[in-house]
Amino acid sequence: MARVIFDEERCKGCELCTTVCPKGIVVMARDRMNSKGYHPATVIEMDKCIGCAFCARICPDVAIEVEK
Amino acid sequence: MARVIFDEERCKGCELCTTVCPKGIVVMARDRMNSKGYHPATVIEMDKCIGCAFCARICPDVAIEVEK
Amino acid sequence: MTKVFTRPKSLTDKPFHYCPGCTHGIVHRLVAEAIDELDIRERTIGVAPVGCAVFAYEYFNCDMQEAAHGRAPAVATGIKRVLPDRVVFTYQGDGDLAAIGTAEIVHAATRGENITVIFINNAIYGMTGGQMAPTTLIGQVTTTTPYGRDPGKAGYPIRMSEMLATLEGVAYIERVSIHDIKHINQAKRAIKKAFETQLAGKGFSMVEVLSTCPTNWGMTPVEALKWLERNMIPCYPLGVKKEVK
Amino acid sequence: MTKVFTRPKSLTDKPFHYCPGCTHGIVHRLVAEAIDELDIRERTIGVAPVGCAVFAYEYFNCDMQEAAHGRAPAVATGIKRVLPDRVVFTYQGDGDLAAIGTAEIVHAATRGENITVIFINNAIYGMTGGQMAPTTLIGQVTTTTPYGRDPGKAGYPIRMSEMLATLEGVAYIERVSIHDIKHINQAKRAIKKAFETQLAGKGFSMVEVLSTCPTNWGMTPVEALKWLERNMIPCYPLGVKKEVK
Amino acid sequence: MTHQIIIAGFGGQGIMLMGQLLAYAGMLEGKNVSWLPSYGPEMRGGTANCNVIISDEPVASPIVTEATAVMAMNRPSLDKFEGAVMRGGLLLINSSLIDKKASREDIEVCYIPANEIADQLGNSRVANMVVLGSFLAKTGAVSPASVIESLKKVLGPSKEHLIPLNEEALKRGAERVRECVNR
């Protein structure tokens, strides 16, 4: 069981995290914007997360925390 | 037949030329001084000179000419 | 559940000002992680450059000095000589380190100055809007090489790591990249080793990190990582350039 | 009888101001001979350094510019870009080229600037009275290393030729010595080849000449040549460091 | 007559271009003009604004502190520049992105749903031209034709095809502003 937490205010929508998730569950939340005007990244099927933290490791804005 | 010509006014008495002559004929003229106060180099037995120009080649003050 | 990944303590809470996807942020975090893991934050003093990382003093949660453009190694030298038991590092871009600061980095290296240098090679001047850096690739278009870098006029990309590795004072130099997770992990190990080199008193250590500038390269962040991998790595081979055991 | 050795035309008549036995004079003559032999005096422009050779503009019988300390490669770049069909050379000491002028020489080299650099390494600052140069040997006593150069404090001797040879813009670099006739002849060949490299438009060329400073080494000129051979050559190996055919 | 204009919004909204087109058009019409951007150290988005002056007199200071017109393309711009409109001046608000109302009573305020109109035109990037159209209709500072001529110069021949779209955007902006009620 693992969980990723996005600090959506820090996210700049760069999409890097979406390219490294081995489970392909990180996507951009096209439906919302943070106060800087970016669509934040998010995870759709959290239960598939293996807590590998790849997404967090590539995030340039340290917007992701991972729990396991 | 060869000849070396010293421009004694240019000579600074560094003695480098005396160390390279294969014939050992270059010596310092202890008996005279140029206007800068240096004992100039000179050749004692010019007839032994083979015109190799070693003396000239090492002279830092281009004070030596060689004829052959 | 326990946190398996969280913000390192050696970063302040302040959000980075970098452009979306700019890998300066990744390297900041790696440096902070290394400092955390070695538990040296309280005795670390960082030197920020002039470049996009100019505000690094707002992010690294340790005492910091902001250096003049290119002079970080000299500033670090001043600090280190006064406080030899502190850990001193610089964080510099390629304009900063490889152009205006060439003399300072060469001489810090040849002096064997016991400091650690994090060198961000993004093949461009980011902060000033995308001019050619000494590390700009041949043919690369920048605002000051509008027709592509022509080595006949603007010279060749400079490989600082290889050049500095010829110097006796250097204890450790490695070139790394951050274009994927594997390389990010390798970069992290290199950065940590550089600090360890300093802690062991071995002399000058530097990690050159190939990095992206999506904004001035005119690419998306994802494209930029790919461009880095395809174009920069062939010109700047990764690996340890020197290591004194 | 014909002259088999005479003053080169590319030297003016002015006697050198150098100390007795200072090998700056030998190198001046070799440079002038090379220019004579290549018959390029009328289109050669020289750049004098700040150092004992500061008055080089009085000796080389061609147009000359006197550069600020360390900046000769930048000055030469300015000249060469304006007059690409002229032959441009700099004549620089080790304080000038390897300390204050580090950035300028590195970047002239990496730009592949089509100039020729004559680099006089005498392991000391001659003109200012014998301070440590970046090339000063370990243990060597100078006015600023009164206890002998300690690499732990003052760093290691820098091998500029090896360092610059890593750069892509470099076409030819050789290190030579002038401590005896054989090596003087070799030095002459190297200097000539450097100018030929420029004439062929191949890019940056440099000859590093190991040289003496009897005055500040505190030796007679003859002792100084021996000291050079015994102490400098082991630290600064002679030979071609890079050559682009 | 001197038009002292402030245009403000997000980076990427085409703020600088709006100003440049105005200045360019003014120049084409033989007026004295100036364009002054606010510039920052950052390549990184954020807000952008510029000052434009179009005048029959030579332009003294290029800085606009008391604007005859302000075009606010996003919320922070409105907050920042509402106060800069001179008494009796004009405030154009991009109501697509700004849900707030203006608070001043001594100026003329028009709300233009610029992004919506642009979207209707099939390209949300011409929202700036919509507001510019409104501005021109309200002030007559320069003619829409001059603006289009300027745009042609700026875009160059390769982007000639974008002209009709922009023309349309100007027109829609102008139409819309005619309907608009003061506050």
Place this chain on the structure above:
Amino acid sequence: MTHQIIIAGFGGQGIMLMGQLLAYAGMLEGKNVSWLPSYGPEMRGGTANCNVIISDEPVASPIVTEATAVMAMNRPSLDKFEGAVMRGGLLLINSSLIDKKASREDIEVCYIPANEIADQLGNSRVANMVVLGSFLAKTGAVSPASVIESLKKVLGPSKEHLIPLNEEALKRGAERVRECVNR
């Protein structure tokens, strides 16, 4: 009383040391002193000269333009500084190296064959001390004892053995100058 002294000669003749010893001795005797070398860019011999002031008053300018005494150790120095001696002042000439006579009539001139005397003492390097001895004898600017004490400080313990030779040189210079006739 203010002694304004110029000492001049070749580099290597110990010119600077002569001046420093005088200044040092003056200081030991509680006088105000200054020593000013002329310095050049060159490590390379040539001429050397220095100015020394020994005075009961604080030293204003350390530059000597009108000397109470000049010691000329070689020919160029004589040429250069003869004119700097003030009317009634003293000119000491090292006649071993200077074959020329002084041309001024309004000053006192002494010829000291300093190198010869030094050679007699077995060390030509103390020619400077010979002339210094003459100067002291003539002017009483400071005592020979103070000069020797200064020399001890300057040489350091390792060269203590050279003191008697220098003492002797000072003495011979003093003796010689007593014999010397004004021109």
Place this chain on the structure above:
Amino acid sequence: MSKVLMKGNEAIAEAAIQAGCRYFFGYPITPQNEIPAYMAKRLPEVGGCFIQAESEVSAINMVYGAAGAGARVMTSSSSPGISLKQEGLSYIAGAELPCVVVNMVRGGPGLGGIQPAQSDYFQATKGGGHGDYHLVVLAPSTIQEAVDLVMEGFDIADQYRNPVMILGDGMLGQMMEPVEFRPLSSKRELPPKTWATTGYTGDRPRNIINSLYIDPQVLEEHVKKIYQKYEEIKKNEVKVECYNCEDAEIIVAAYGTTARIVKSVIQKAKQEGINVGLIRPITLWPFPTSTFEEWAQREHIKAFMAVEMSMGQMVEDVRLSVNGKKPVFFYGRTGGMVPEPNAILAEIKKVIGGVLR
């Protein structure tokens, strides 16, 4: 010639090219980056050469080399970069070489900021480098004037063999105005560059570019010769604009973009019945001393006030010129803050209230 709308920085670059400048050596720094970018694009088109140097120090020394070889050459930078060029500038002045140097001033000291400032006035006019020398310092107020002054600047540099500095600021560099590239109104007879190091072929004496004079007497003569030139420059080249001074009670001294703001203030003041004049030095060195002297003697002028984007630098030259004849006040903003017309007006009223009435 028709007008074009251009950014100040680009217009300055184009003006240099039109003036025959074919060599540019620079290093990026905000807010002047458009100059090197423009040069990088344009110079190859006209057969010239652009180099991005490794630093400002190198750039100015490349300029020294190129100028010595006889070229028309330019460099540009902003405050910290100009500080790094000081040794080189002193060399160029000492060696009597012509060149044009642009400083788009930003707020200082240190890294400071990047907004417009005028706090490098002292550095520009008093010699930021070592030794006795001066730059000719031209301070345009509009882009058109910048263009004209750059073009004339090259001529001045060549005529007197002295570096010329264009002192602008970020505002001038970043703003756009219509501008016309027109031939200079005054044609100068420029001396041929017989001194340039182009190769010693024997048809002239050997040329040496140098600033070393080891004999102090010779160095003094050299410096005095340069200062004679400066007297010529002072006589021939002073440029100044007097605006609305005839009926003024108070004269404001301001240059560059600040002077534009002051003009707005003058219009405002008029509406309130206050008559304010402006003396706008266009050459900061040589300073229009006599203009100030003359107005200081007029009775209707009760005071002077320098307005600058600095903590008070040009005001010293105003004081030196007015020489105690009238009081001289100062109002300044610094660090990138641009003085607001209302604040200036308030300051003027304060002076008028306190001193004049």
Place this chain on the structure above:
Amino acid sequence: MSKVLMKGNEAIAEAAIQAGCRYFFGYPITPQNEIPAYMAKRLPEVGGCFIQAESEVSAINMVYGAAGAGARVMTSSSSPGISLKQEGLSYIAGAELPCVVVNMVRGGPGLGGIQPAQSDYFQATKGGGHGDYHLVVLAPSTIQEAVDLVMEGFDIADQYRNPVMILGDGMLGQMMEPVEFRPLSSKRELPPKTWATTGYTGDRPRNIINSLYIDPQVLEEHVKKIYQKYEEIKKNEVKVECYNCEDAEIIVAAYGTTARIVKSVIQKAKQEGINVGLIRPITLWPFPTSTFEEWAQREHIKAFMAVEMSMGQMVEDVRLSVNGKKPVFFYGRTGGMVPEPNAILAEIKKVIGGVLR
């Protein structure tokens, strides 16, 4: 304490060590080479550190680093080298760091010569670097004064967190005089260096040494805060010597070694029945303006004359201070030429003849 006979350069170095300076970063240049040489020898003996930097640019930035880390630190150079330090000096002033910088001035511009000069006055006092800032500039006239001022200079630097420059010349550096290393007469309460970057252990806020303020409003506030400090310095630290002014008809303004020569001239003049006074600024910045103002009001003073080893630099500050109340003349030599007493006297007589009688 007893006196020792020392060269000025060495005495300055020793004074620094006695003042607690333990770090020196320098680069060789004539005529100050004895300072680094002395430091290289002495600093290791007292547990300090000497580095010969690769350039003056590096040296001043090492100083910046060491000062930021809380050390007492010094660098020294001469004119061309000081020009290269201008960016760094501006940074140090902007970051409010204390340090001492020695400039043993030589003739300029450019490579110039190596004989004594005072032609870096403008650079030192008006800010050779960019932006609004000042160095505190101390101009010793004797070696004893040099020693005292170096020691006090470190205190001043620490008290106000501002760089202090010792402005000497080759003559002062090369000559020998007896000198005493004595404790400072005035003990200052120096603030602890709580701002130094010594490691963030949590017992104080994180320390950042910086001069970047990207928001112009913040930068302006920062600069204004520094200028408030400058007002304090102007109030507390002005040093000046007035010599023989009471009965003088003319006052000469001169500093450093030139002032010594003028003192000789005053003695000479007295013998000829001419009464000449001397105002000798010891702090060049802050300039002793009020001293000049006061004497300018005295009736018996008919004129001022600045004597400098330059083409006329300090004379501007004299004029600014005298502010038109009395005529101000200038006599100078430059390029390494030292003014001769007789020439100065002749000049004084000319002024007296032409203006006063």
